Amino acid sequence: MKIGILGYxxxxxxxxxxxxxxxxxxxxxxxxxxxxETVKIxxxxxxVVKADDINDWKDKIDVLIxxxxxxxDLPKMTPEYVKNFNVIDSFDTHAKIPTHFAxxxxxxxxxxxxxLISAGWDPGMFSLNRLYANxxxxxxxxxxxxxxxxxxxxxxxxxxxxxxxxGKQYTIPVPEALEKVRNCENPTLTTRQKHTRECFVVAExxxxxxxxxxxxxxxPNYFDEYDTTxxxxxxxxxKRDHAGIPHGGFVFRSGKLGWDNENNAIIEYSxxxxxxPEFTSLVLVAYARALDRLKKEGVTGCKTVFDIxxxxxSPLSADEIRAHLL
Amino acid sequence: MKIGILGYxxxxxxxxxxxxxxxxxxxxxxxxxxxxETVKIxxxxxxVVKADDINDWKDKIDVLIxxxxxxxDLPKMTPEYVKNFNVIDSFDTHAKIPTHFAxxxxxxxxxxxxxLISAGWDPGMFSLNRLYANxxxxxxxxxxxxxxxxxxxxxxxxxxxxxxxxGKQYTIPVPEALEKVRNCENPTLTTRQKHTRECFVVAExxxxxxxxxxxxxxxPNYFDEYDTTxxxxxxxxxKRDHAGIPHGGFVFRSGKLGWDNENNAIIEYSxxxxxxPEFTSLVLVAYARALDRLKKEGVTGCKTVFDIxxxxxSPLSADEIRAHLL
Numbered sequence: 001m002k003i004g005i006l007g008y009x010x011x012x013x014x015x016x017x018x019x020x021x022x023x024x025x026x027x028x029x030x031x032x033x034x035x036x037e038t039v040k041i042x043x044x045x046x047x048v049v050k051a052d053d054i055n056d057w058k059d060k061i062d063v064l065i066x067x068x069x070x071x072x073d074l075p076k077m078t079p080e081y082v083k084n085f086n087v088i089d090s091f092d093t094h095a096k097i098p099t100h101f102a103x104x105x106x107x108x109x110x111x112x113x114x115x116l117i118s119a120g121w122d123p124g125m126f127s128l129n130r131l132y133a134n135x136x137x138x139x140x141x142x143x144x145x146x147x148x149x150x151x152x153x154x155x156x157x158x159x160x161x162x163x164x165x166x167g168k169q170y171t172i173p174v175p176e177a178l179e180k181v182r183n184c185e186n187p188t189l190t191t192r193q194k195h196t197r198e199c200f201v202v203a204e205x206x207x208x209x210x211x212x213x214x215x216x217x218x219x220p221n222y223f224d225e226y227d228t229t230x231x232x233x234x235x236x237x238x239k240r241d242h243a244g245i246p247h248g249g250f251v252f253r254s255g256k257l258g259w260d261n262e263n264n265a266i267i268e269y270s271x272x273x274x275x276x277p278e279f280t281s282l283v284l285v286a287y288a289r290a291l292d293r294l295k296k297e298g299v300t301g302c303k304t305v306f307d308i309x310x311x312x313x314s315p316l317s318a319d320e321i322r323a324h325l326l
Numbered sequence: 327m328k329i330g331i332l333g334y335x336x337x338x339x340x341x342x343x344x345x346x347x348x349x350x351x352x353x354x355x356x357x358x359x360x361x362x363e364t365v366k367i368x369x370x371x372x373x374v375v376k377a378d379d380i381n382d383w384k385d386k387i388d389v390l391i392x393x394x395x396x397x398x399d400l401p402k403m404t405p406e407y408v409k410n411f412n413v414i415d416s417f418d419t420h421a422k423i424p425t426h427f428a429x430x431x432x433x434x435x436x437x438x439x440x441x442l443i444s445a446g447w448d449p450g451m452f453s454l455n456r457l458y459a460n461x462x463x464x465x466x467x468x469x470x471x472x473x474x475x476x477x478x479x480x481x482x483x484x485x486x487x488x489x490x491x492x493g494k495q496y497t498i499p500v501p502e503a504l505e506k507v508r509n510c511e512n513p514t515l516t517t518r519q520k521h522t523r524e525c526f527v528v529a530e531x532x533x534x535x536x537x538x539x540x541x542x543x544x545x546p547n548y549f550d551e552y553d554t555t556x557x558x559x560x561x562x563x564x565k566r567d568h569a570g571i572p573h574g575g576f577v578f579r580s581g582k583l584g585w586d587n588e589n590n591a592i593i594e595y596s597x598x599x600x601x602x603p604e605f606t607s608l609v610l611v612a613y614a615r616a617l618d619r620l621k622k623e624g625v626t627g628c629k630t631v632f633d634i635x636x637x638x639x640s641p642l643s644a645d646e647i648r649a650h651l652l
Contacts (some may be wrong), residue, residue, distance in 0.1 A: 017585045021464045042585055098649050107348040118652055125458070125593075127652045130638055132451070134651065135612045136605075137637035138347045182598075257608070259343045259368055263600035267451075271506075274589035279462075282583070286461045304649055310454055313461035321632055323424050325460065326444055326453045 001283070001292040002056060006031045006081065008039050008048075009066035010245065011090065014281030015065050016042055022285050028061055058084050058251040062295070063288040067091075079103040082302075086295050088288055090120040090280055097123070105302035114295045115302045117265045119287045120233050120280040121271055122146070124251065128305050129251045129269040137255025137265060143181045145173035145194060149247025149276060156221045158199055161215050163207030166235065168242045170198045173250065181252050191227075197228040200242050202235045247276035286313045327618040329611070330383060332357045332407065333393035334365050334374075335569065337416065340393050342368055342605030344357065348611050350641050354387055384410050388621070389614040391415075405429040408441045408628075412621050414614055416446040416606055423449070431628035440621045442629045445613045446606040447597055448472070448575065454631050455577045455595040463581025463591060470505045471499035471520060475573025482549045484525055487541050489533030492561065494568045496524045499576065507578050510590040517551040525556045528564050573602035612639045 003013045003019055008030050019025045020043070029049050036048040049057070054064075064085040068074045074091045081087050082104055093099050100117055107294050108115045118124065122144070130142060147170065154169035177194050180187040187193075197218055205210055213230045217223055233241075248271040257263035273279040286304070290312035294303075315323055329345055331338045334356050339631070343453045355375050358365050364375040378391075390411040394400045400417045407413050408430055416544070418427050426443055434441045442451065448470070456468060474494065480495035503520050506513040513519075525542055529535055539556045542549055559567075574597040582590035599605040613631070616638035620629075640647055 014583075017583070021582075021587075023464075057363040097652050098645065101648055123652045125462075128458070131596075131636050131640055131650045132454070132648060135615075135636075135641075136451075136608050138349075138608075144359065195367065246579075254609060256347075257340075257343070257599070257601050257604035259346065261347075264598075264606060265600065265605050266596075266598040268594075268596045268598075270592075270594045271595075272590075273583070274591065275583050278583035279591050282462050282464075289461075289509070293427075304648060304652055306652070307638040309633050309635045310457050310461075311544050314457055315461075315464075318632070319424070321457060322427055322630060325456045326420065326423050326449045326630055326632070 001062045001289060002028045002060060003288060004029050004031060004054075004061040004064045004085070005067060006054070006064055006077070007073075008032050008041065009067065009283045010277040011067040011281060013042070014224075014275070014279075015067060015279040015284055016281075017278055018281040018285040019043075021282070022289075022315070024289070026286055027088050029057055032056075042169040047322050055084055061085060062292045063088060065284050065288060075100055075103070078115065078117060079107045083111045083244065084113075086114045086291050088119055088284055088291060090124070090284060091118045092120065092123055094123065099216070100275045101296060101302055101304070105115055109301045112300050114291050114300050116287050116304065117302060118304055119283050121273075121276075121283060124280070124283050124305055126249065126251045126269070127272070129267075130253070131306055133251070133253030133255075133267045133269075137253050137267065139261055140253050140255030140265075141278070143167060143177060143189075143252040143254065144249065145252075146249040147171040147247070148175050148275070149249070150242075150245050152245075154197065154199075154222055157219060158216060159165065159231045161212055163200055163212050165204050166202040166238055167237065168200045170200075172196045172198060178250065181254060182255055182266060182268070184266060186254050192226055195226060197226045199228065199230045200233050200238060201230060201236050203232055222248050229248050244274060246274050289313060289315065327388045327615060328352050328354045328386060329614060330355050330357060330390045330411070331393060332377065332380070332390055332403070333399075334358050334360075334367065334394065335561060336603040337393040337607060338606075339368070340601070340603040341393060341610055342607075343604055345369075347608070348615075348641070350615070351480060351611055355383055357383075380407070381410055385396070387411060388492075388618045389414060390590070391610050391614060401426055401429070404441065404443060405433045408434045408439050409437045412440045412617055414442045414445055414610055414617060416450070416610060417444045418446065418449055419448065427628055429488040435627045438570050438626050440629065441627050442613050442617055442631070442634070444630055445610050446610060447599075447602075450606070450609050450631055451597070452575065452595070454576045455593075457632055459577070459579030459581075459595075463579050463593065464593065465587055466581030466591075467512050469515075469578040469580065471504060471578075472575040472577065473497035473499050473521065473573065475575070475599070476568075476571050478571075480523065480525075480548055483545060484527060484542060485540055488536050489530050490603045490639040491529055491530050492564055494526045494564065496526075498522045498524060504576065507580060508594070510580055510592060512580050518626060521552060523549060523552045523554040525554065526557060526559050526568050528561045529558055538614040539572075570600065571602045572600050574598040574623050584635040615639060
């Protein structure tokens, strides 16, 4: 399958790495809104093209992977580009998924294309696990924990504070909460009881550290409902110890079995990722394979991970997966 | 959906409990090869019927759940009953799945029915996780661990030894092996390094305990490649402490991310089940829902969990799952 990448930040570069690992995928072009000559990619011989010229590539690309932000890029880009391409995105604003789905579905059906939105790990693999586990265990409780990992949104919030030069925020699940869930205690957990937040902050010279720390800890929506730790470190320490973008998390379904719900069952799914965007990219490429196949079967419209039979994700044949993975 | 249960052992009773938890499922009849008047079921008002008379119920059942053993029952029963019913089974002899699939597929297509084989947790949910994780992480290693839980086959093997009155065998993953896998060490593990086996044995009066212990520990295929512990206990202790049928396990994919595979990613899926058959039954009923829907769309032939889009498993609508679970 021939793949195009639209947008070349952390996610776009991740998709490029993911294509290298998937032998049936070929990177055809990278499209950028920046000046193409300023964008250096990793794959030899592949052109970097102005996003404005993307329609010249309509017949050369099986699936276009749109690597934009969920806040403002994807709500416009995905319904627009699906008019000329089969597309996939990682739209992750959970509350706005129904609207985004409706917009993409309409444009895809009108033009005879196929799209898949909200692929990645949450939404994505975590969603799949919530759906499977809820379908299997109708009586029970769901728990999702995130981390330990870097939250981009919270790191950005820190950096907007006066006197802060740079910063990184880690979201960390509370170990006692994880244990209670694993022990089938079905706890009711407050926001504070589920996660803690740890911040590594580089302050401007002469900045008021106590004021910065207080501003972080009391910031509404982002930090005020959490137990937050703030460490002031040097720029060198931040670069040396916090350059990565790790993430991960846990999805649990704690359910009941038996005639009178007398038995317990726990389903636990977890991810531990050195690189959040590189893993998300691998999910995108696996679902691009599914889209390419479904398109060839004549399927159009917008899909989510819920609509894709697992066999479509594998490069192996149906016979092979039954023989080796079932 | 109207469900029939064929076979009323631990699994059949589990399916009955699972139907009670699923509000859109109705138990229509239980079919048995025993004398029906000797079989007491839990659901009031539902008939127990001779298996010989099952064809009288052809038009009254949407999905027949076949609760037979994989060794001799299911290879005959599933291809036979699919001639008159839409059927689902939990066939778990991994090596014989391709043959079983071919037999069921042929009979299902010839008669216009739909079937799903090998549902449960392994094969079943564990298989799904192997497929998803392999599709997402092409570079990596798979690990499956079982337990802690009761192995029926190994318990049966113990009970066949001369001088043994009763016994239960637990399969236990080796904690150090789990930790190495979780730490992305990608270990090569021998059979002995992955699992230990623990046996609780009730001996006949006057039996030679040392001889029994030695026979267990050196039994080819079952125990000789494992570190095995044997405890002799009384019949009362066995009943009091080992009456349950718990099981569970872990599926890992330890993969690589990045341009030069320089980053790690671990996907871990685990189950901890107080009752193995009751959980398997809930998986069967969720897939019965999918079959019932697919049949109404005109789909026929044999399927596995790999062929079923996750949305088909949920009693919720597509809009609801996108809004609440994605």
